[in-house]
Amino acid sequence: MRFLSPNSDTEAFPKDEAKKWAPVDQYVGGVTHAILHLLYARFFTKVLHDLGYVDFEEPFTRLLNQGMVLMNGSAMSKSRGNLVRLSEQLDEHGVDAVRLTMAFAGPPEDDIDWADVSPAASAKFLARAWRCAQDVKSAPGVDFATGDADLRRATHLFLKEFPEQIESFKFNVGVAKIMELVNALRKTIDGPAGGKDPAVREATESVAKALSLFAPYTAEDMWQLLGHKPAVALAGFAEPIAELLVRDTLTAVVQVDGKLRDKFEVSSSITEAELEALAMASVNVQNALAGKQIKNIIVRAPKLVNIATS
Numbered sequence: 001m002r003f004l005s006p007n008s009d010t011e012a013f014p015k016d017e018a019k020k021w022a023p024v025d026q027y028v029g030g031v032t033h034a035i036l037h038l039l040y041a042r043f044f045t046k047v048l049h050d051l052g053y054v055d056f057e058e059p060f061t062r063l064l065n066q067g068m069v070l071m072n073g074s075a076m077s078k079s080r081g082n083l084v085r086l087s088e089q090l091d092e093h094g095v096d097a098v099r100l101t102m103a104f105a106g107p108p109e110d111d112i113d114w115a116d117v118s119p120a121a122s123a124k125f126l127a128r129a130w131r132c133a134q135d136v137k138s139a140p141g142v143d144f145a146t147g148d149a150d151l152r153r154a155t156h157l158f159l160k161e162f163p164e165q166i167e168s169f170k171f172n173v174g175v176a177k178i179m180e181l182v183n184a185l186r187k188t189i190d191g192p193a194g195g196k197d198p199a200v201r202e203a204t205e206s207v208a209k210a211l212s213l214f215a216p217y218t219a220e221d222m223w224q225l226l227g228h229k230p231a232v233a234l235a236g237f238a239e240p241i242a243e244l245l246v247r248d249t250l251t252a253v254v255q256v257d258g259k260l261r262d263k264f265e266v267s268s269s270i271t272e273a274e275l276e277a278l279a280m281a282s283v284n285v286q287n288a289l290a291g292k293q294i295k296n297i298i299v300r301a302p303k304l305v306n307i308a309t310s
Contacts, residue, residue: 031065
């Protein structure tokens, strides 16, 4: 807390400054910090609280103990020779691919084994995302509302979920969400409308903004390919449109004794009775039930019909 007023000669720290700036919102440190720095910080904070200098008992509101990068199952060591030579990884795959690999490897609090990850795969994905920007044919400022409904829905679901994952430090899930959106993008680009579809631009711009957190060089290149001026990191995320988060249709699945027997697109407002009738009318379901007696039917509209036989 001395940093709140480092030049003061009369007091360690002003109480009003401590009340304004402390406690710390987020503390990030390895597990060794839990028995050293963290322990000291907690002890001194509790003492200061008991003496009336601060009005909080814990120095940190949230704590994240990040894991370690291992190699072949053990901590890296020169004596063992199991080192990750980062300079070689950067030279071979590029800094964006290495950063993305680390973010995608797993939850930050878990250890990751570098032998199990693939910067080459990350580089391949970044190239695929970059090509999406190259394939966009609509002009900046185009009306997104006229674009493909399915892709727009996927984009706005991404705009809702991605920030939530990042704010909760689920970087690996956030990267997975980017990959899902790129897959949806390619499907539309390779379709009849191609890169001219306004929804393709909307989705690609969202991908570029998200990638700026992990792969800033690729993201900036994409942003300029899309006709924008630097920097993508300052562009800001669009707000998801609530109406686009509601799907008109969903894929319902029918299981018989735990095995998938059929699936079909249904209205999101379908009733349980309607969904059950649709399932029982399925030829695949009827074949699976041939010669069996139905014991129980569980319907969870609009997504699931589960049939158990005796």
